Amino acid sequence: xxxxxxxxxxxxxxxxxxxxxxxxxxxxxxxxxxxxxxxxxxxxxxxxxxxxxxxxxxxxxxxxxxxxxxxxxxxxxxxxxxxxxxxxxxxxxxxxxxxxxxxxxxxxxxxxxxxxxxxxxxxxxxxxxxxxxxxxxxxxxxxxxxxxxxxxxxxxxxxxxxxxxxxxxxxxxxxxxxxxxxxxxxxxxxxxxxxxxxxxxxxxxxxxxxxxxxx
Numbered sequence: 001x002x003x004x005x006x007x008x009x010x011x012x013x014x015x016x017x018x019x020x021x022x023x024x025x026x027x028x029x030x031x032x033x034x035x036x037x038x039x040x041x042x043x044x045x046x047x048x049x050x051x052x053x054x055x056x057x058x059x060x061x062x063x064x065x066x067x068x069x070x071x072x073x074x075x076x077x078x079x080x081x082x083x084x085x086x087x088x089x090x091x092x093x094x095x096x097x098x099x100x101x102x103x104x105x106x107x108x109x110x111x112x113x114x115x116x117x118x119x120x121x122x123x124x125x126x127x128x129x130x131x132x133x134x135x136x137x138x139x140x141x142x143x144x145x146x147x148x149x150x151x152x153x154x155x156x157x158x159x160x161x162x163x164x165x166x167x168x169x170x171x172x173x174x175x176x177x178x179x180x181x182x183x184x185x186x187x188x189x190x191x192x193x194x195x196x197x198x199x200x201x202x203x204x205x206x207x208x209x210x211x212x213x214x215x
Contacts (some may be wrong), residue, residue, distance in 0.1 A: 002097055002098075002099055002102050002103040002106055002186055002187045003097075003098075003187040004060065004095035004096060004097045004103065004105070004141075004143070004146050004186050004188040004191065005052060005095065005096045005097075005191070006052070006053045006093070006095055006096070006155075006166075006169070006191045006192075007052070007053065007054075007095055007096035007144050007154050007156075007157070008049075008053060008054045008056050008093070008094050008145050008154075008202055009049070009053070009054075009055050009056065009090060009093050009094075009166070009169070009214070010025040010056050010058060010073055010074055010091055010092045010093065010094060010142075010172060011055065011056065011057045011058070011088055011089065011090050011091070011122050011214065012058055012059065012075060012080065012084045012089060012091045012206065013057060013058070013059045013084055013088035013089065014058075014059065014081070014084050014085045014091075015060075015062075016043055016045065016057065016058075016059040016061075016090075017057050018059075018088060019031075019045070019057040019058070019088045020045055020202045021059060022055060022087065022088040023088070024056075025215065026165055026209070026212055027054055027205060027208065027212055028164075028207055028209040029047070029163070029207060029208060029211060031045040031046065031057055031162075032045060032046065032047060032056065032159075032160045033045050033046075033071065034046040034056070034090055034121045035066065035119040036061055036064060036065065036119065037117065037118065037119055038118065039067060039115075039116075039117070039118060040067055040068075040071045040072050040075075040202060041060060041061055041064040041065065042057065042058055042059065042060055042071060042072070042075065043063050043064070043065075043133050044056050044057055044058045044059075045056070045057045045156075046071075046120075046159050047159055047160055047161075047162055047164065048156050048157070048159040048161045048162070048164075049051060049156070049161060049164055049165060049166040049205065050164070050165040050166060051156070052096075052153045052154050052156050052157065053154075053156055053165045053166055054154070054155070054156040054159050055164070055205075056070070056086070056165040057076075057179050058075075058077075060075055065117075067110040069130070069132070070131050070132030071128070071132050072126075072128045072131055072132055072142075073092060073134055073138075073142075073177070074133050074138070075078070075092060075132070075134070077078060077133070078134070081171075085116040089213055090201055090202070090203055090214045091138045091141060091150035091201070091213070092134050092139075092201065093115075093138075093141045093142075093146050093169060093192070093201060094126075094141055094142045094143070095141040095142070095143060095144070095186070095188050095191060096144055096145065096146065096151060096154050097143055097144070097145055097186070097187075098145065098151060099123050100127065100144070100145040101114060101184045102128075103129060103143050103156045103187075104128060104143060105142075105177075106185050106186060107143075107182070107185055107186050108181060108182040108185040109135050109140040109182045109185075110129075110135065111127035111129075111140065111142060111143050112127045112128050112129030112130065112133075112135065112143075113128070113129070113130065114126070114127055115127075115128050117134065122155070123147060124144060124145065124146050124147060125144065125145040126142060126143065126144045126145075127142055127144075128142070130179065132196060134190055134211065136179075136182075136198055136199075138201060139171050139173055139199055139200075139201065139213060140177065140179070140183075140206045141183075141186075141191075143186070145191055146192075162207075162208075163207065163208060164206065164207040164208075165205065165206045165207075166203060166204050166205055167193045167203075167204040167206050168203070168204040169192040169193065169201070169202075169203050169204075170192065170193045170194075170195055170200065170201070170202045170204075171193070171194050171195070172194075172195050172196070172197035172198060172199060172201070172203055173182075173194060173195075173196065173197070173199060174196065174197070174199065175196075176194045176195060176196045177181040179194050180194050180197030183213075199213065200215055202214065202215045203215075
C-alpha cells in the first residue's frame with residue numbers, strides 16, 4: 001500500500017503581506033519569500049518546520065493574469081475568501097507520496113486529478129479538483145509528488161530554518177472514524193491526530209514565542 005509523508009501545511013491569506021504579518025505576530029518569525037505559480041495566479045512564502053515538513057503562506061497574486069481554471073485550495077471560493085479576509089487561516093495540509101497516481105486511486109476521499117505544478121524552475125505533480133475545491137473541505141490532504149530524488153525529503157531541507165518545529169497536527173471531524181479510515185487508505189493515518197469536532201485543522205508549532213496553535 002502507498003505510504004505518505006507529511007509535506008507541508010497551507011496557510012491562506014487575503015494578501016501575502018497580511019499572511020506574513022500574521023505569522024510574524026503569532027510565531028515571532030518572518031517567513032521568507034518563495035515565488036509565483038503562473039498556472040494558478042498565486043504566490044507564496046515558505047519556511048522549514050524541521051525535518052521534511054514546511055509551512056507555506058499562499059495568496060492570490062494581484063500582479064498575475066487571472067488563471068484559465070479555478071485556483072487551488074479553493075482560493076476562488078467566496079466562503080474561503082470571507083474566512084481569510086477576516087484573518088489568515090490554516091486551511092489544509094499536503095502529503096508526499098512516491099506514487100501519486102496509485103495513491104489517488106486508493107483514496108477513499110477523491111483528492112482530484114493529478115496536474116503539474118510549477119514555481120520558477122521547480123516542477124511537481126499535485127492533486128487539484130477541477131473546481132479548485134479542497135478534498136473534504138481541506139480536512140483530507142492534497143497529494144504531492146516531487147521529481148526524482150527530491151521526493152525522498154521534499155524541498156523543506158533546502159528552506160530557511162527559523163527554529164520553528166511542528167509538534168502536532170490535528171484534524172477535527174464530525175465523524176473521526178471515517179476520517180481515520182480515509183487517511184489509512186493513502187497510508188497517512190499516522191501523520192495527524194483525528195479528533196471529533198467541528199471541521200477544521202489545527203497545528204501546534206514550537207517557535208520563538210513558545211507552543212503556538214495555528215488554525
